[in-house]
Amino acid sequence: MQGLGRLGWVAVSGLLVALLAACSVEPTYKRPDAAAPAAFKEAPIAAKDAGTWKAAQPADDAHRGEWWSVFGDATLNQLEEQAAAANQDLKAAAARVQQARAVTRSARASWFPSLDAGFGPTRERLSPASQFLPDDRNVPTQTLWRAQGTVSYEADLFGRVSSNVNAARADAQQSEALFRSVQLALQADVAQNYFQLRQFDSQVDLFRRTVALREDALKLAERRFKEGDISELDVSQARNELATAQADAVGVARQRAASEHSLAILLGKAPADFSFPETPLAPVAVRIPPGLPSALLERRPDIAAAERAMAAANARVGLAKSAFFPQLDITGSFGYESATLGDLFKWSTRTFLLGPFAGTALTLPIFDGGRRQAGLDQARARYDEQVAQYREQVLVAFREVEDNLSDLRLLDDQMKAQNDAVNASQRAAHLSRTQYEEGQVSYLNVIDSERSVLVSQVQASQLQGVQAVATVNLIRALGGGWGDDTKIGNASPQQGAAQDTQQMAKR
Known part of the structure; x- marks a missing residue:
């Protein structure tokens, strides 16, 4: 009966610990609502009417695919592959993910007991009083050898261990979302730098042709000056225009060199080891459907990171x-x-310390001067901070999409008007040059008309670059993809996400 009573006490004690462990004091987590419109303001009418509002289902880990392939540029595809394999910021982000996962595994280890083994001597001398001996009795010094194992375990009372594991797990998920945010930023930066570099190439080509025209104009002016048709002033003005065009060409070349160096760093290369052949930019005709705002909340990795920080x-x-x-x-x-x-x-010589509560230490907090309350207040304030940051991040995401949608919409109109300006300026330059050769106008008319041509052509080239960059920015603002039916490559979203995780682990 006595043994049965001990077993009953053990069972009751274990059941009590289990019940206390189940009584977690962690608040039930629910993602806060964030104000979101039913459609994007700057989206085309057809895009606004397509689809209906639905609640966002986070899918930040869904495989985005090689979204840059929509531009149909083999060179850009190669650059993106090189950046994914060698960029140092991406490697650092992957390392942070591994750190966070290790912290999670460390927190989970608290769910299990720890077992240690030790061996060694202890040299000690006990006092006479501790042995109930007279004060003048001599107690010899002795050596005590021990070889024993120790088991320790913290019971998960009131969800103490579980809450720590949940926090670590959310931190790891936040790190993974931040990794995808860095990955998306890298992909977008490579595409942007690539298009900007090609825009500079267009300007280099434009100034090269302008310098050639200025050289022809100078030869014409010098010939007519020798024939006595014009004064030396026209020759000086022609030389000034040629030197100005040459200086502008050098300035564009300097900007191109800096852009090429930036692209090299994104690819994980030293600028001295990278060179990009001159390739003028062709107009980008890709049009990106923005989809629904709820899909934006699903796909943006920075929003997912903010949400995991709240958790x-x-x-x-x-x-x-x-x-x-x-x-x-x-x-x-x-x-x-x-x-x-x-x-x-x-x-x-065997020894042990066992029992239903043998070797336990039940600690009950009584007074600490308000330290625990301050810790709780700090944790609650931190949660409120993360909620505010999450909602702010959602608003920023909507603004970025709207900005790029309006940029692309207005750029179409601006580029049409600019192309008209280029055609008109070229016609005016042709007429002024013809009239100058016939002696009907002065050389100043030729200079002004040719300057107008150059300015309008440079602006048209810049608008093409801005349009390409805005297209990339829109894809980035949408989370690196768009539409549930978009199929890029052969991998499914689940397979792609698994591939991304494997590649991140390899790095």
Whole structure:
């Protein structure tokens, strides 16, 4: 009966610990609402009417595919592959993910007991009083040998351990979302730098042709000056225009060199080891459907990172609350103990410390001067901060999409008007040059008309670059993809996400 009573006490004690562990004080996490429109303001009418509003289902880990392939540029595809394999910022982000995952594994280890083994001597001299001997009695110094194992375990009372695991898990998910954000930023930066570099190539080509025209104009002016048709002033003006065009060409070449160096760094290369052949930019005709605002909340990795930060802060509120409740640390030891090393492993030297609550330490907080309350207040304020940052990030995401939609819409009109200006300026330059050769107008008319041609052509080239960059920015603002039916490549979203995770682990 006595043994049965002990077993009953053990069962009751274990059941009590299990019930206390199930009583987690962590607040139930629910993602806060964020104000979101039913459609984008700057989206085309057809895009606004397509589809209906639905609640966002986070899909930040869905495989985006090689979204840059929509531009149909083999060179850009190669550059993106090189950046994904060698960019140092991406490698650092992948390393941070591995760190966060290791922290999660460390937190999960608290769910299990830890087992240690030790061996060694202890040299000690006990006091006479501790042995109930007279004060003048001599107690000899002795050496005690021990070889034993120790088991320790912290019971998950009131969800203390679980809250810590939940916080660590959310931190790891946030790190993964931040990795995808860095990955998306890298892909967009490579595409933007690539198009900007090609825009500079267009300007280099434009100024090269302008310099050639200025050289022909100078030769014409010098010939007519020798024939006595014009004064030396016209020759000086022609030389000034040629020198100005040459200086402008050098300035564009300098900007191109800096852009090429930036692209090299994105590819993980030293600028001295990278060179890009001159390739003028062709107009980008890709049109990106923006989809629904709810899809934006699903796909943006920075929004997912902000949401995971809220989840981690919520779990840490529970961790701070658990500090107000008792903490139970269970320990036990077993092994051998002997006064001599030779007798250490004899059966008679075995020792242990066991029992339903043997070796336990139940700690009940009573007074700490308000330290625990301050910790709880800090955790709650941190959660409120993360909620505000999440909602702000959502608003920023909507603004970025609207900005790029309006840029692309207005750029179409601006580029049409600019092309008309180029055609008109070229016609005016042709007429002024013809009239100058016939002696009807002065050389100043030729200079003004040719300057107008150059300015309008440079502006048209810049608008083409701005349009290409705005297209990339829109894709980036949409989270690196668009539309549920978009198929880029052969991999499914699930397979692609698995491939991304494997590649990140390899880095």
